[in-house]
Amino acid sequence: MKRQIFCIVALSGVAAAAVSGPVEEQIRIRQSAYAFIGWNTGRIKSQLDHPESYNQQQIVAAANAIAAVANSGLGSLFGPGSDKGTGWRPTKVRPEFFQKPDEAKAAALAFNKEANELARIAATGTPAEIKTQFSTLSETCKSCHSKFRERD
Numbered sequence: 001m002k003r004q005i006f007c008i009v010a011l012s013g014v015a016a017a018a019v020s021g022p023v024e025e026q027i028r029i030r031q032s033a034y035a036f037i038g039w040n041t042g043r044i045k046s047q048l049d050h051p052e053s054y055n056q057q058q059i060v061a062a063a064n065a066i067a068a069v070a071n072s073g074l075g076s077l078f079g080p081g082s083d084k085g086t087g088w089r090p091t092k093v094r095p096e097f098f099q100k101p102d103e104a105k106a107a108a109l110a111f112n113k114e115a116n117e118l119a120r121i122a123a124t125g126t127p128a129e130i131k132t133q134f135s136t137l138s139e140t141c142k143s144c145h146s147k148f149r150e151r152d
């Protein structure tokens with residue numbers, strides 16, 4: 001009997017893993033995805049702050065990279081059981097992310113929308129227009145982090 005229960009639990013674990021990968025891997029990939037997003041927002045910010053280094057091609061490349069990651073379906077990296085655990089480091093996601101899925105989804109959708117908008121504006125916009133949209137995007141990062149990510 002015990003053995004049978006173990007088998008059922010083990011099998012449902014396998015089914016979940018087939019959808020989104022083992023929990024540690026989900027955490028590792030989402031931490032990598034956000035770190036990559038952070039690298040790209042960092043290089044946009046440094047160019048907006050230092051006009052002498054401004055290079056629109058690089059801004060376009062960074063904005064497209066952020067939009068691509070935003071559109072890649074990051075939500076599937078927050079599977080069951082990934083509220084706790086260690087990827088590259090212990091996860092910083094807060095329990096509220098899983099307890100209030102509608103709010104978490106709304107935060108993710110706001111980020112997607114503004115990331116796509118930044119990619120659109122970066123292609124043809126002036127530095128001032130890019131700066132305005134970059135602040136709008138940054139607000140969506142801060143808003144999700146303040147609700148759903150542990151503070152450092």
Ligand code: HEC
Nearest residue numbers: 031034035037038041091092093107108111140141144149
């Ligand atoms: C929908 C919510 C959400 C949005 C939007 C969001 N983040 Fe995050 N971010 C998180 C969560 C949750 C973590 C913690 C992930 C973990 O440790 O499992 C995180 C982690 C990070 C990290 C640390 C990654 C690491 O090395 O572990 C960086 C950097 C980061 N986010 C930057 C950003 C930037 C920049 C934006 C906006 C352009 C952004 N995030 C938008 C939820 C979000």
